[in-house]
């Protein structure tokens with residue numbers, strides 16, 4: 580399967596998946612476990628698991644819709660597939676799901692809401708003011724259901740269930756990134772600093788409020804940087820939209836997690852050119868993406884140049 584995720588994600592950088600994969604393969608030691616704390620469509624985790632680049636993974640997201648989707652896809656796979664198959668893809672249902680609210684955080688219908696809105700809303704945006712694909716009059720060349728191929732989606736959802744059943748997707752959490760790291764340390768104490776690799780794809784610096792339900796303010800970006808620069812005891816790869824403030828937060832140089840067990844790791848930054856799927860009013864655009872990492876073998880310029888070209 581070329582695309583593995585059942586969710587389209589606003590700003591999903593599918594081109595980056597190959598960069599991340601090559602970056603990991605280019606490093607000698609294969610991580611035993613991969614964590615994606617800002618999972619969204621989890622495209623990177625699914626690809627790395629599918630290709631056997633990492634053997635096990637944990638995904639988490641602060642958005643209850645997204646987290647419920649992954650939990651239900653993992654644990655109630657056939658229920659979700661049947662439920663999706665019986666769901667008419669119409670404007671009436673779009674309005675229904677847009678206004679659907681529930682008291683129960685475990686309501687599996689939230690997974691259907693997430694999938695439905697994600698596949699039928701402009702740019703896959705789940706929240707805010709984004710409208711249905713094709714508009715309210717459905718007069719455009721794109722119809723509401725043009726991204727709702729139930730057969731293909733069933734296959735992708737089944738793949739998620741299969742990963743969970745076979746112990747490759749080991750946990751799905753509804754948690755904010757700080758809680759994810761805390762939970763991980765509590766539940767997986769056997770994993771040491773060199774066993775784990777964390778991939779972080781946090782909300783955009785400029786557009787987070789329009790794309791995601793969870794507000795991610797400047798302060799959050801600063802706190803995340805402080806945590807990565809000084810505390811996280813695992814190696815990490817971070818992708819960001821290229822922004823001057825972010826460059827300031829992550830300087831090339833030494834990083835020193837304040838954890839007695841962790842060695843000193845050096846931070847490295849590289850730029851990748853990518854096409855964005857949700858670049859707002861200006862339509863599709865080519866933008867520079869920043870990759871920052873503590874992986875040791877990143878500076879191989881030749882490897883990176885060819886990786887970078889692939890991503891254009």
Ligand SMILES: C[S@@+](CC[C@H](N)C(=O)[O-])C[C@H]1O[C@@H](n2cnc3c(N)ncnc32)[C@H](O)[C@@H]1O
Pocket residue numbers: 587588590591592616617618619620621622623639640641642645754755756757780781782783791792793794795
């Ligand atoms: C850029 S998207 C990730 C896209 C993902 N890499 C993909 O390929 O689909 C950022 C995600 O972070 C989540 N998020 C926002 N604030 C968060 C927080 N404080 N902790 C954890 N997740 C958060 C959003 O719900 C969103 O799913």
